[in-house]
Amino acid sequence: MNTLSLNPDGQFTQVIVDIPPVPDGGLLVKTLACGVCGTDVLKVVNRMVTKPTVLGHELVGTVSALGKGVTNFAIGDRIVAAHHVPCFKCRYCRHGNISMCDHFKATNFVPGGFAEYVTLSAEHLQYTTFKIPDNMPTEEALFLEPLACCVRNLDRLPLLPGDTVLVVGLGSIGLMTAALLKLRGCDVIGLDLDPARREHAKLFGVDKAQDRFDPSVCDRNSLPDGVLLTAGPARLVADAMNWVRSGGFINLFSHLDGETVTLDSSALYHRELTLNASYSASPDALREAFKILSADLIKLRRLLAAPYTLLNLPKAIDDVINRRVFKAAIMF
Numbered sequence: 381m382n383t384l385s386l387n388p389d390g391q392f393t394q395v396i397v398d399i400p401p402v403p404d405g406g407l408l409v410k411t412l413a414c415g416v417c418g419t420d421v422l423k424v425v426n427r428m429v430t431k432p433t434v435l436g437h438e439l440v441g442t443v444s445a446l447g448k449g450v451t452n453f454a455i456g457d458r459i460v461a462a463h464h465v466p467c468f469k470c471r472y473c474r475h476g477n478i479s480m481c482d483h484f485k486a487t488n489f490v491p492g493g494f495a496e497y498v499t500l501s502a503e504h505l506q507y508t509t510f511k512i513p514d515n516m517p518t519e520e521a522l523f524l525e526p527l528a529c530c531v532r533n534l535d536r537l538p539l540l541p542g543d544t545v546l547v548v549g550l551g552s553i554g555l556m557t558a559a560l561l562k563l564r565g566c567d568v569i570g571l572d573l574d575p576a577r578r579e580h581a582k583l584f585g586v587d588k589a590q591d592r593f594d595p596s597v598c599d600r601n602s603l604p605d606g607v608l609l610t611a612g613p614a615r616l617v618a619d620a621m622n623w624v625r626s627g628g629f630i631n632l633f634s635h636l637d638g639e640t641v642t643l644d645s646s647a648l649y650h651r652e653l654t655l656n657a658s659y660s661a662s663p664d665a666l667r668e669a670f671k672i673l674s675a676d677l678i679k680l681r682r683l684l685a686a687p688y689t690l691l692n693l694p695k696a697i698d699d700v701i702n703r704r705v706f707k708a709a710i711m712f
Contacts, residue, residue: 383495384693385432390424392694393432400490404448405502407509409441409459413687414493415522416696416708418553422635424697436493436710437463438525440518444497453505458512462525462666463488465503476536479660494693494710507663510670519681520673522709523556527680528661528669530556533633534564535665536658537606541565546593546604546623547586549611550577552683552707553633555584557608559678569593569604572611574703583682595623606631614638617655621647632657687711 385395402408415438423429443457453459466473467483478484490499500509512521530553539545543566547554550572558568562585570586571593572578578589595603606629607620614636621644624630630653648655661669672678685705688696696708 381496382690383434383491384690385434386424386429387432388427388429390427394691395432395434397491397495399497400499402445402447403499403501405450406447406505407443407450407453407459407500408445408447409439409461409498409500410444411439411441411493411496411498411712412458412518413440413522413709413711414438415526416688416693416700416710417526418634418700421697421700425701434492434495436495437489438522438709439463439489439493439498440512440521441498447502449502450505453509453511458518458521460510460512460521460524460670461489461500461504462508462528462661463493463504464660465501465507466662478662479658484660494690496690496712508666510666513674516674516676517681519684519709520676520679522684523680523707524666524669524673525661526553527556527560527672527678528665529553529658530560530633531668531672532660532662532665533557533608533631533658534560536656537608537629537631538654539564539566539606543567543605544569546571546607546620548572548607548609548616548620549634550574550581550586550589551611551703554610555581555586555683555706556678556680557610557633558586559584559680560672561585563672563677577703577706580706584678593623600625604628608633609636610634612636614641617641618643621651621653624653626651627653629654629656683707684709 414436465487466478466481472480548571570581570589581589603625608631620630683706
């Protein structure tokens with residue numbers, strides 16, 4: 381079968397490999413589509429892989445073969461799956477930090493979503509794999525894992541209906557987050573330098589889309605309850621402390637550019653600000669995201685660019701990097 385492997389030098393190579401054997405309790409899946417995630421892009425740009433690696437974890441496919449003992453899936457079923465499964469037992473899992481779990485980090489598709497066939501383990505079937513209903517387009521199902529990342533992030537925030545949240549960055553993650561905030565009864569201010577993205581944000585419920593935020597025009601009681609950072613330089617963390625009300629939160633939901641940032645610890649303390657972050661999805665968040673997709677509450681497929689072929693994966697990544705598209709996906 382065909383795969384596209386990322387090398388340590390940041391270049392992709394087409395590799396023909398054997399179709400992997402079906403694990404007991406698992407599935408062999410013929411890939412229909414695989415989304416390009418920001419972490420895929422980061423691994424390419426920062427040359428983060430140490431050996432040739434098949435990336436891709438936003439997987440939609442059809443069941444091609446059943447492992448021993450599998451009874452709740454059938455050959456031909458369309459499925460959507462996420463790649464990481466926590467152990468549920470370690471100190472990280474018990475404290476809700478599932479993405480820090482060693483088992484979570486070690487579980488992956490074989491070989492990866494940018495391949496014609498992928499195997500899923502019994503654990504994947506139990507916790508991160510869903511049958512796609514007939515009325516759900518493949519393009520919508522592709523958003524399960526990234527939407528679940530957004531769900532888990534919001535679940536970790538002190539949000540109340542009626543709160544105002546400033547979302548910085550109106551790419552795919554920012555717009556998914558905005559749409560979820562609206563479902564939770566929040567008001568959303570969107571911040572992005574790109575006028576086209578600000579205009580597009582209206583489709584996802586953003587109440588105000590601006591190119592900058594000026595806290596001087598707000599009184600202390602009308603500042604946002606929280607600032608959620610999905611893009612931008614690391615210095616925005618310090619800026620956000622001046623944009624949020626006392627007692628509010630600053631949330632990091634992205635790998636921000638820049639290595640260091642200086643924060644006013646006195647303001648952090650005296651104003652009782654909360655600084656937190658979230659990374660990846662959980663099984664609970666995946667289930668919630670699947671319910672949202674099944675109900676077609678957001679219509680995320682509007683974010684997708686025209687499909688890319690497997691060999692055009694480098695072009696898809698370049699288009700994401702240069703903000704030509706909101707979301708790219710490889711269609712098989």
